[in-house]
């Protein structure tokens with residue numbers, strides 16, 4: 001057996017999770033075989049398998065598949081049977097308890113408290129229309145684990161008041177395993193975030209459920225966190241394990257990715273984005289030096305900069321990418337997104353004209369799967385309700401690495417009406433711009449750049465203020481859009497060039513510094529272009545700007561960057 005085939009769970013001689021039917025149910029306690037893996041006192045929810053016998057591949061028996069999944073590292077098993085009679089349900093439950101006992105993995109019974117009692121399972125899982133929680137609690141021994149399904153913050157609040165041990169939050173995504181077509185049944189990443197805020201400080205654990213697969217796991221874990229960093233304790237999965245011909249490998253992929261992410265998350269609320277050592281480097285001089293170095297990095301690694309952007313700016317965005325030393329590709333068709341995402345570099349999604357929504361949805365998801373930075377420019381997001389709904393849909397489908405926008409766009413995403421919009425332009429600024437970018441970055445778990453006369457950049461903790469630029473930038477069309485291009489070019493290069501790999505992170509490299517570099521490159525080139533003799537207005541400014549981007553050097557950045565830092 002090679003190292004990669006070593007089972008994560010091994011059979012154990014005695015288990016606290018399986019016991020004689022005559023004995024009372026016992027709350028599970030951490031056992032030596034779980035040492036170092038539990039996320040807190042009690043049971044380990046990291047990989048919660050919900051069974052689904054109807055999904056088993058042809059020729060694979062239920063118990064064989066379950067045992068492979070246990071070997072792969074499943075930490076809890078829920079028996080979910082929707083169409084069998086009581087006698088058959090009980091037999092399946094007993095067989096499951098007996099097999100899981102050998103792996104010291106607790107078994108939870110879906111819906112049926114009577115089956116939980118009769119099978120010697122560790123507890124029961126209740127939906128919103130199942131037996132009322134208080135009655136189930138009364139029927140079950142005090143030590144039993146009782147979980148509750150929640151799709152809204154109100155339901156989560158009630159589960160906490162009732163005394164649930166854990167909650168199943170979802171459906172996060174659409175799934176064909178269960179009918180979740182009723183309005184409000186798919187709560188999305190934003191819904192899970194809102195529920196996690198309710199759970200903060202309560203000690204009630206949480207798993208997300210619905211459409212979770214190894215391909216979207218990291219994005220789901222990264223995105224599902226309250227603004228202060230309260231995260232999931234695990235994920236509940238049916239089809240990605242049960243329907244697999246290789247459930248051991250499927251479970252192993254999920255549990256290993258979960259553990260890598262959990263280790264990164266335990267370093268602190270912003271550890272997804274930067275390490276504490278990187279943070280200590282955020283002085284104005286260090287930011288300028290990093291940005292200067294990245295100018296050369298872009299030319300060295302020549303990142304592919306994949307842009308789905310609006311028709312107004314496509315040509316100038318491609319030219320800006322080339323001028324910096326990147327390689328542009330403007331590709332919108334949904335069918336080509338998977339292939340493109342496998343090529344290293346950066347992705348820009350600018351929804352200025354929302355012509356390619358399916359391409360945008362697919363591009364971001366594939367980029368997340370491949371660890372590629374995603375820069376989102378929600379152009380004119382407050383202008384129409386269609387734009388507002390589209391932005392919410394995109395942000396639910398994938399995790400942006402950077403959101404950039406003007407004051408009106410950032411205000412719209414931050415639910416602030418302090419700044420008025422006029423079409424895609426904004427009128428005025430924020431009284432506390434640092435506070436707005438910091439809080440939006442926390443809510444969306446990403447870097448936020450607010451562009452304007454002063455550019456405000458934050459990772460949710462540090463705020464960087466940059467005051468380069470020139471008023472001529474405001475007189476050409478698409479200056480904001482090409483800022484998205486320069487940022488995705490620098491983020492792509494930084495992710496390709498990073499040497500310190502952070503396991504469990506969605507994107508490698510310091511994206512705060514890369515965003516600062518992309519911003520400084522454009523605004524400093526603009527200053528230099530505007531001061532050229534031949535530039536007499538916006539018409540002569542644009543070609544000069546592209547020339548200056550092509551002639552940018554690290555020394556120019558070091559000499560001209562105007563940076564201030566607010567550390568939290």
Ligand SMILES: Cc1ncc(COP(=O)(O)OP(=O)(O)O)c(N)n1
Nearest residue numbers: 110125126127128149168169209236
């Ligand atoms: C861990 C977990 N979370 C949620 C559910 C869904 O439960 P419910 O809403 O009762 O739907 P059914 O599973 O009974 O169809 C779950 N089973 N497990």
Ligand SMILES: Cc1ncsc1CCOP(=O)(O)O
Nearest residue numbers: 171175177210211237238239
């Ligand atoms: C039981 C359940 N409850 C909400 S979604 C769901 C099914 C999840 O199945 P899958 O992991 O295959 O999407």
